[in-house]
Amino acid sequence: MNRGEDDDAALARAIQMGGDDEARAAIAKLRQNGRIDDQSITSMIDVRIDFREAAAWVHSDAGYKDILSDPVLRGVFMQKETEARKAGDKRPYRDLYKEIGDGLRKWKVATANAVAPVDRDEVDQGESDADDTQAFIAEQRRRRGQVDRDEVDAVESDADDEQAFIAEQRRRRGQA
Numbered sequence: 001m002n003r004g005e006d007d008d009a010a011l012a013r014a015i016q017m018g019g020d021d022e023a024r025a026a027i028a029k030l031r032q033n034g035r036i037d038d039q040s041i042t043s044m045i046d047v048r049i050d051f052r053e054a055a056a057w058v059h060s061d062a063g064y065k066d067i068l069s070d071p072v073l074r075g076v077f078m079q080k081e082t083e084a085r086k087a088g089d090k091r092p093y094r095d096l097y098k099e100i101g102d103g104l105r106k107w108k109v110a111t112a113n114a115v116a117p118v119d120r121d122e123v124d125q126g127e128s129d130a131d132d133t134q135a136f137i138a139e140q141r142r143r144r145g146q147v148d149r150d151e152v153d154a155v156e157s158d159a160d161d162e163q164a165f166i167a168e169q170r171r172r173r174g175q176a
Contacts, residue, residue: 054093
């Protein structure tokens with residue numbers, strides 16, 4: 001038996017077998033355990049208000065809205081708070097949130113700087129991927145001696161006879 005069960009057994013014996021005074025004392029103790037005094041209620045309200053104010057601050061622009069708007073970072077933030085509380089951290093919510101938010105912000109900036117190009121001017125802002133693909137295909141066709149359908153139509157219309165067409169194709173393929 002643990003201490004709580006021992007106390008319960010003693011109260012039960014006092015009620016069942018004790019005198020009137022012992023029974024009254026046991027019943028008073030039972031009633032008192034279920035009651036919350038005004039100071040406890042005030043304390044709980046203060047803690048609740050502190051939490052709500054800290055939560056509003058952390059979600060505001062002055063707090064860490066940028067971090068909490070990212071689902072991954074929000075999850076890390078919540079996990080760090082849970083771990084700190086489980087480890088026995090009793091600091092006010094706002095102080096704990098500030099430490100966690102500052103740490104995540106430093107990590108985010110350091111990671112972004114490590115991944116981002118050093119000089120923004122070095123970033124290729126030229127052709128798009130589709131343009132690059134079209135240029136690659138055209139180069140491969142040129143190397144194989146193939147031409148676009150539009151070019152073939154133009155050659156056919158310009159060539160007066162079959163021999164001129166063949167000569168033009170050989171020239172384009174580098175076989176002339």
